[in-house]
Amino acid sequence: MASTTAAATTKIDKSKPFFPLAGLANDGWSTEDEATATCFCGAVQLSFPIHGPGFVGSFVCNCSDCHKLTASMHASNFTIMDTHLKHLRGQENLKKFGQSKTVFYKEAGKDNTMTNYFCNTCGSLMYRVGAAFPGMSILRLGSVDDFSLMETALRPTMEQFTKNRVSWKQPTEGTTQFYEDGLHV
Numbered sequence: 001m002a003s004t005t006a007a008a009t010t011k012i013d014k015s016k017p018f019f020p021l022a023g024l025a026n027d028g029w030s031t032e033d034e035a036t037a038t039c040f041c042g043a044v045q046l047s048f049p050i051h052g053p054g055f056v057g058s059f060v061c062n063c064s065d066c067h068k069l070t071a072s073m074h075a076s077n078f079t080i081m082d083t084h085l086k087h088l089r090g091q092e093n094l095k096k097f098g099q100s101k102t103v104f105y106k107e108a109g110k111d112n113t114m115t116n117y118f119c120n121t122c123g124s125l126m127y128r129v130g131a132a133f134p135g136m137s138i139l140r141l142g143s144v145d146d147f148s149l150m151e152t153a154l155r156p157t158m159e160q161f162t163k164n165r166v167s168w169k170q171p172t173e174g175t176t177q178f179y180e181d182g183l184h185v
């Protein structure tokens, strides 16, 4: 029984690529420059750069949209320039839903619609595209296949809308805190 206990408490070395069983696809990958993000059922797979210039940044957002969209308390996002985002498969399987009523970023006379792209099979949100943020897509850290990247290259450096953060959640370690929008400061 001692060996079982040892296995259960073995620490995962997150400094190396780590692909746990997560969803039905098992063909995610990462290199020094790029990595994949895959939906829960495996129909949709993206690849993206994990550093600049195509990688813009990684952040935690507590805004009310992120509550609803994740059905949780916050979203962990990262932004990729569209010139560097590749759809490896399933682009035709993405379903769009967009609206502007709840979107925080409003500039008079400008379209602020945020459009969300979901896998039509399993419902995973793959990215958001904002009319106010042309040329980029906001991906989901949780859909990245190599979990070690959440600790390293893709680790969030900013947390925004802390005003909407639930009282039982701590500030995200190592992030710059913004009471509201941190993307435009």
Ligand SMILES: [Zn+2]
Pocket: 039, 040, 041, 042, 043, 044, 119, 120, 121, 122, 123, 124
């Ligand atoms: Zn899917």
Ligand SMILES: [Zn+2]
Pocket: 061, 062, 063, 064, 065, 066, 067, 075
């Ligand atoms: Zn948000």
